[in-house]
Amino acid sequence: MRQGRLTRWFFQNVGLASALLLFAVLFFSYNMMHPRGFSAAVAVQNANETAAIAFLAMAQTLPVLLGGLDLSVGAVMTLTNCIASELVNGSPAQILLGVVATLLSGAAFGLMNGLIVVYGRIQPIIATLATGAIAIGLALLVRPKPGGAVDGDLGWALTNSVWDFADTYGIAGGGDAWWIRPFADIPVPVIIVLLVTILVWVPFRRSVTGRTVYAIGSAEGAAFMSGLPIDRAKIAAFTLGGFFAACGGLYLAIQTSSGNADIQQAGAYTLNSIAAVVLGGTSLLGGVGSAVGSLIGAGILRVISFYFRILDIDPLLQPLIEGVVLLVAVSFGAIRTLRVKNKLDLFR
Amino acid sequence: MTDAIVEYRGISKYFAGIRALENVDFACKSGTVHAILGENGAGKSTLIKIMSGVFQPDSGEMLLGGKPVSFATPQAANEAGIVCMFQELSLVPDLSVADNISISSPPRRFGLIDRRAQVRRAEELLARVRCEDVDPNAMVRELSLSRRQMVEIAKALGKAPKVLILDEATSALTARDVRTVYDLLAELKDSGVASLFISHRMHEVEALCDTLSVFRNGQHIETFAKGAKSEREIVQLMIGRDVEAQFPPKPKPVAPEELGDPLLKVRGLSWQNRLNGIELTVHRGEIVGLGGLDGQGQKELLLALFGVLRDVEGEVVIGGRKGIPSSPAAAKTAATKVALVPEDRKTEGLMLGMPIADNLLASSFQRISRGPFIDPALSRQAIEDGISRLQIKAGSASDPVMTLSGGNQQKVVIAKWLMIDPDIILLTDPTRGIDVGTKQEIYRLMRDLANQGKAILFYSSDYAELIGCCDRVSVLYSGRIVAEKQGDDITEESLVAASLNIDVEAA
Numbered sequence: 001m002r003q004g005r006l007t008r009w010f011f012q013n014v015g016l017a018s019a020l021l022l023f024a025v026l027f028f029s030y031n032m033m034h035p036r037g038f039s040a041a042v043a044v045q046n047a048n049e050t051a052a053i054a055f056l057a058m059a060q061t062l063p064v065l066l067g068g069l070d071l072s073v074g075a076v077m078t079l080t081n082c083i084a085s086e087l088v089n090g091s092p093a094q095i096l097l098g099v100v101a102t103l104l105s106g107a108a109f110g111l112m113n114g115l116i117v118v119y120g121r122i123q124p125i126i127a128t129l130a131t132g133a134i135a136i137g138l139a140l141l142v143r144p145k146p147g148g149a150v151d152g153d154l155g156w157a158l159t160n161s162v163w164d165f166a167d168t169y170g171i172a173g174g175g176d177a178w179w180i181r182p183f184a185d186i187p188v189p190v191i192i193v194l195l196v197t198i199l200v201w202v203p204f205r206r207s208v209t210g211r212t213v214y215a216i217g218s219a220e221g222a223a224f225m226s227g228l229p230i231d232r233a234k235i236a237a238f239t240l241g242g243f244f245a246a247c248g249g250l251y252l253a254i255q256t257s258s259g260n261a262d263i264q265q266a267g268a269y270t271l272n273s274i275a276a277v278v279l280g281g282t283s284l285l286g287g288v289g290s291a292v293g294s295l296i297g298a299g300i301l302r303v304i305s306f307y308f309r310i311l312d313i314d315p316l317l318q319p320l321i322e323g324v325v326l327l328v329a330v331s332f333g334a335i336r337t338l339r340v341k342n343k344l345d346l347f348r
Numbered sequence: 349m350t351d352a353i354v355e356y357r358g359i360s361k362y363f364a365g366i367r368a369l370e371n372v373d374f375a376c377k378s379g380t381v382h383a384i385l386g387e388n389g390a391g392k393s394t395l396i397k398i399m400s401g402v403f404q405p406d407s408g409e410m411l412l413g414g415k416p417v418s419f420a421t422p423q424a425a426n427e428a429g430i431v432c433m434f435q436e437l438s439l440v441p442d443l444s445v446a447d448n449i450s451i452s453s454p455p456r457r458f459g460l461i462d463r464r465a466q467v468r469r470a471e472e473l474l475a476r477v478r479c480e481d482v483d484p485n486a487m488v489r490e491l492s493l494s495r496r497q498m499v500e501i502a503k504a505l506g507k508a509p510k511v512l513i514l515d516e517a518t519s520a521l522t523a524r525d526v527r528t529v530y531d532l533l534a535e536l537k538d539s540g541v542a543s544l545f546i547s548h549r550m551h552e553v554e555a556l557c558d559t560l561s562v563f564r565n566g567q568h569i570e571t572f573a574k575g576a577k578s579e580r581e582i583v584q585l586m587i588g589r590d591v592e593a594q595f596p597p598k599p600k601p602v603a604p605e606e607l608g609d610p611l612l613k614v615r616g617l618s619w620q621n622r623l624n625g626i627e628l629t630v631h632r633g634e635i636v637g638l639g640g641l642d643g644q645g646q647k648e649l650l651l652a653l654f655g656v657l658r659d660v661e662g663e664v665v666i667g668g669r670k671g672i673p674s675s676p677a678a679a680k681t682a683a684t685k686v687a688l689v690p691e692d693r694k695t696e697g698l699m700l701g702m703p704i705a706d707n708l709l710a711s712s713f714q715r716i717s718r719g720p721f722i723d724p725a726l727s728r729q730a731i732e733d734g735i736s737r738l739q740i741k742a743g744s745a746s747d748p749v750m751t752l753s754g755g756n757q758q759k760v761v762i763a764k765w766l767m768i769d770p771d772i773i774l775l776t777d778p779t780r781g782i783d784v785g786t787k788q789e790i791y792r793l794m795r796d797l798a799n800q801g802k803a804i805l806f807y808s809s810d811y812a813e814l815i816g817c818c819d820r821v822s823v824l825y826s827g828r829i830v831a832e833k834q835g836d837d838i839t840e841e842s843l844v845a846a847s848l849n850i851d852v853e854a855a
Contacts, residue, residue: 008483008485008486012487203460206460206461206463207459207460207461208452208454208461211443211447211451211454211461214440214442214443215440215443215451217442218440218441218442218443219439219440219441219442221438222438222439222440223440224422225402225422225434225438226422226438226440226451226452227421227422227423227426227452228423228451228452287440287441287442288442340658341619341620341657341658341659342648342651342656342657342658343656343657343658343675344651344656344696
């Protein structure tokens with residue numbers, strides 16, 4: 001009955017595996033068609049445009065794993081974007097403090113979402129609809145007009161390749177040390193996203209709290225009966241979601257070196273985060289999926305839009321085509337319902 | 349009984365005023381296997397759910413090792429050494445076997461779950477229950493029901509219990525697994541663990557347990573050593589001598605050859621190991637009961653006939669036409685119309701937040717519509733008819749149906765289906781949780797409908813109802829009909845014995 005590890009992984013993660021495959025195909029053929037495909041410049045540009053939505057997709061993953069939705073992720077990103085545009089400048093110590101304060105404010109907002117959902121006994125979707133509006137309101141108070149100043153060196157260093165990063169701060173021989181050569185062309189945003197994933201998501205996934213999040217989404221009754229800390233896990237999930245959203249907001253501030261309380265942008269990012277989560281193989285019913293999948297989902301979403309730059313398609317058709325591609329991609333997930341033997345189970 | 353590990357003193361528990369347990373004194377000792385016996389609803393589940401921290405008693409106290417304790421959560425009970433395997437499995441389907449076995453206290457390294465240690469631990473525990481074929485990395489969702497139950501046992505063992513509660517732990521197991529569980533219980537007994545064993549299989553109880561306790565109607569009737577009473581005496585203890593409710597008179601039994609062609613004929617009906625070759629006929633004017641213990645396939649049989657299940661095998665003839673309805677919508681619109689009063693009226697029977705009127709009309713919109721639109725006059729008339737026919741006590745038909753009492757809610761479900769004027773009526777435990785007065789109204793209604801020429805298939809977990817209402821009763825046991833009783837043969841004793849699949853005459 002035992003299968004090889006790889007085949008087992010594949011069958012247990014069909015959603016993630018097919019997302020990975022889809023992304024690989026899309027990304028590869030995009031670079032093939034691009035006149036300057038497979039170059040560091042294109043990679044840096046793509047990575048910069050993907051980082052914020054990647055973080056938001058990770059933020060959205062947690063409430064979705066619980067079986068809910070968080071409509072405030074875009075708003076929390078906007079709020080932290082505005083906070084960062086005020087705080088992330090000055091001396092290195094001040095910059096560091098600003099970064100920490102920005103991330104903490106996002107986590108605090110997520111914590112508030114979690115407390116409202118758990119102790120207010122309000123469904124996540126409506127609780128976060130309300131708190132999302134509050135976040136936008138706070139963002140407008142912090143920054144009524146777009147603007148602000150983010151440290152320029154930091155902005156340059158974090159939005160280019162590893163070589164530029166080393167060059168800016170004069171480390172590793174200004175980027176020419178032998179050991180940094182193999183990584184020199186990798187865009188820094190990719191490294192940041194991977195670091196956050198490895199340092200935050202992976203440990204969470206392997207903690208009792210993280211596993212409880214999956215258990216709640218899969219079968220909350222069984223989780224309770226097994227004596228798992230349900231309330232704590234829900235609060236932790238929303239807090240972590242807030243943290244990831246703040247990562248997105250912070251990155252956006254660094255990338256644009258400004259803050260902007262843009263309501264429409266917040267809404268678009270929220271909806272795209274849900275699409276990315278679903279594309280990445282996470283079930284909207286909860287219990288199945290991972291933030292890594294959502295990263296890939298965000299990648300797919302962005303690559304699709306990149307195609308419009310290199311293909312001669314009327315820009316007016318972009319929303320239509322994006323919608324069709326999204327629909328086709330997510331409809332693979334519906335295949336499972338064909339195997340259900342008791343039709344009542346479809347509604348449970 | 350000072351050497352008792354768990355002791356109940358005067359414990360009572362009520363749900364919405366209905367007695368689940370009343371003034372129960374009970375004790376079980378270390379190093380024994382103690383069987384709890386009783387009919388459906390006798391209070392067995394409440395007893396163990398109090399012990400394992402799911403419910404708190406309304407009065408009385410529980411002692412563990414001589415000290416009073418009270419458990420707020422299952423977690424607290426686990427920590428005190430009381431581990432329960434519930435009838436509804438407590439496994440999380442989307443986590444791996446190893447994750448599930450160590451779910452509440454996994455081995456950790458640097459504060460994180462140590463997956464390798466967890467897999468090793470799972471392998472050891474699975475080996476103890478002789479399930480080396482189960483891959484610790486497999487998702488629980490991928491396992492069969494019997495494997496899941498063994499994983500559940502391994503999970504319970506991993507908590508090193510002092511008191512192990514097995515609630516119907518063997519209901520889905522294969523013969524080999526049952527053997528393993530027997531050995532395991534003997535092993536645990538030698539090491540001083542108290543096992544509480546709830547099973548409806550008499551031969552298992554006979555083989556495994558040294559002490560037996562009988563519960564009935566929320567009361568502890570008697571505890572005795574194995575062999576002190578015969579099976580027949582035990583069955584009588586379980587039934588008690590309560591007088592049954594008032595039932596309408598039954599018509600004289602008709603000889604089978606005079607009944608003519610059956611309206612519903614079922615041959616060799618099978619589905620997913622839950623139904624294993626059901627043979628059944630129902631004629632016009634008949635009420636046929638489905639008996640047996642909970643979960644022997646009665647509900648699945650009714651769902652199958654209503655077109656809810658996929659891949660059902662076997663032959664069904666409804667009103668002379670072969671074939672199972674493809675969906676509930678097809679069942680209610682066929683030439684011979686079928687209606688189903690489902691098990692759970694709150695989720696499957698009613699749209700709780702919607703008005704009584706809309707719920708009544710939900711199945712019969714085509715009868716009250718003109719073209720695509722609902723005709724207000726026709727629908728008002730239909731609602732009035734429905735309410736008066738079943739004497740539903742409602743302030744206004746526009747009130748949400750959840751404002752009604754349980755009995756009146758059930759009447760709404762029945763009235764909804766009577767509006768389509770069905771030929772075959774399938775009833776899934778329609779009197780569960782409703783008051784005696786309404787129960788009697790439903791019994792009378794059933795008889796009236798039968799007299800009007802409807803065919804009624806009636807599943808009830810209450811033996812008294814089957815005896816009082818049915819012309820014939822078929823008793824199910826693991827997806828098969830094991831006995832069919834008719835007329836005066838329908839007695840509580842014969843039904844209970846058939847449900848347990850034992851032969852009272854031989855005992």
